[in-house]
Amino acid sequence: MxxxxxxxxxxxxxxxxxxxxxxxxxxxxxxxxxxxxxxxxxxxxxxxxxxxxxxxxxxxxxxxxxxxxxxxxxxxxxxxxxxxxxxxxxxxxxxxxxxxITKVQRRSFLRVQAELEVAVIAKDGTQFLTKTDDVGGGGVSFHLKPGQSISEGSLLTCWVLIPYKNGAVEHVPFEGEVVRVKQLPTNRSIVMLKFNHIVDMERQKLIRYCFERQFDFRNR
Missing domain, CATH: 2.30.110.10 (Electron Transport, Fmn-binding Protein; Chain A)
Incomplete structure (x- = not known):
């Protein structure tokens, strides 16, 4: 073909x-x-x-x-x-x-489901560790525990731990803005974050991880 x-x-x-x-x-x-x-x-x-x-x-x-x-x-x-x-x-x-190859344009970054450890620091000094729900070259989303709250539009300083197939582990720091907080039926919620400051080299590390993961899904 x-x-x-x-x-x-x-x-x-x-x-x-x-x-x-x-x-x-x-x-x-x-x-x-x-x-x-x-x-x-x-x-x-x-x-x-x-x-x-x-x-x-x-x-x-x-x-x-x-x-x-x-x-x-x-x-x-x-x-x-x-x-x-x-x-x-x-x-x-x-x-x-x-x-x-399609007749329809698919914009947007690659996003992959991934449970990675992420450290979050809010402007008011609140800090916690949680797990991501998905990650991509344009942002990440992560889980909030019951009782934790973050408002849309907040700026957060974070770093995420990225394990590669070859055993290497990277810490990727970034600053992100909360685009949306999605309530889940389980009394938990998911915070969707878009990067508003991330060094290019750090973004590449994330994208590399996404492509590795996408490749895994495809080869299952």
């Missing part, structure tokens, strides 16, 4: 999932230079209209589409695997599975 894939020299239209609303609306153009079983190699993307080159970092998530016959948009989500110096600089991105 390789007809589903773009061809060499096809143009890719790309939007980045950086968690920044303004950035997420910008469309970049690139061209596919090469492809193998695992990856697509594309030129460094240019911003439409301005011609500004967009520097991509390893682990950056993108939502891309290419046009097939009749101008049909074919969307897929991917992420940056590495950089390559050929005659020109190329960016190697993950080649999607054929069934992940």
């Amino acid at each position: 390789s007809a589903l894939y773009p061809k060499i020299n096809d143009v890719l239209y790309i939007q980045l999932d950086t968690g920044d609303e303004k950035e997420a609306k910008i469309v970049y153009k690139s061209r596919i230079s090469d492809m193998d079983d695992e990856s697509m190699y594309m030129e460094v993307p240019l911003q439409e209209g301005t011609g500004r080159l967009k520097k991509l970092f390893i682990g950056d998530e993108l939502s891309a589409y290419f046009l097939s016959e009749g101008g049909v948009k074919n969307y897929f989500n991917s992420y940056v695997l590495s950089h390559h110096e050929d005659i020109i600089r190329l960016v190697r991105i993950k080649k999607p599975d054929p069934d992940q």
Whole structure:
């Protein structure tokens, strides 16, 4: 079913999932230079209209589409695997599975269900340890115990403990804003947090964990 894939020299239209609303609306153009079983190699993307080159970092998530016959948009989500110096600089991105190429755009970060330990410090000094419900490149959600309360719009300082498959463990610090508090029937609630300050390198650690997990789910 390789007809589903773009061809060499096809143009890719790309939007980045950086968690920044303004950035997420910008469309970049690139061209596919090469492809193998695992990856697509594309030129460094240019911003439409301005011609500004967009520097991509390893682990950056993108939502891309290419046009097939009749101008049909074919969307897929991917992420940056590495950089390559050929005659020109190329960016190697993950080649999607054929069934992940759709006619509908799926924005938003990858989210995976995960029970990770997270330490939370509120502005009033309240501190507690809890477990996440899910994590992603744009935020996390975590459980509140009965009797604990956090209001929407609060800013929290947190760090989450991330265990990788190879046995390494990372502490990822971030600051997040409470977007929503969802009440569960069990008298507990889940706090949904979006990052409003996280160092890029720390975000990559989270995204790497998400891709490892997603891979596990897929291979079950």
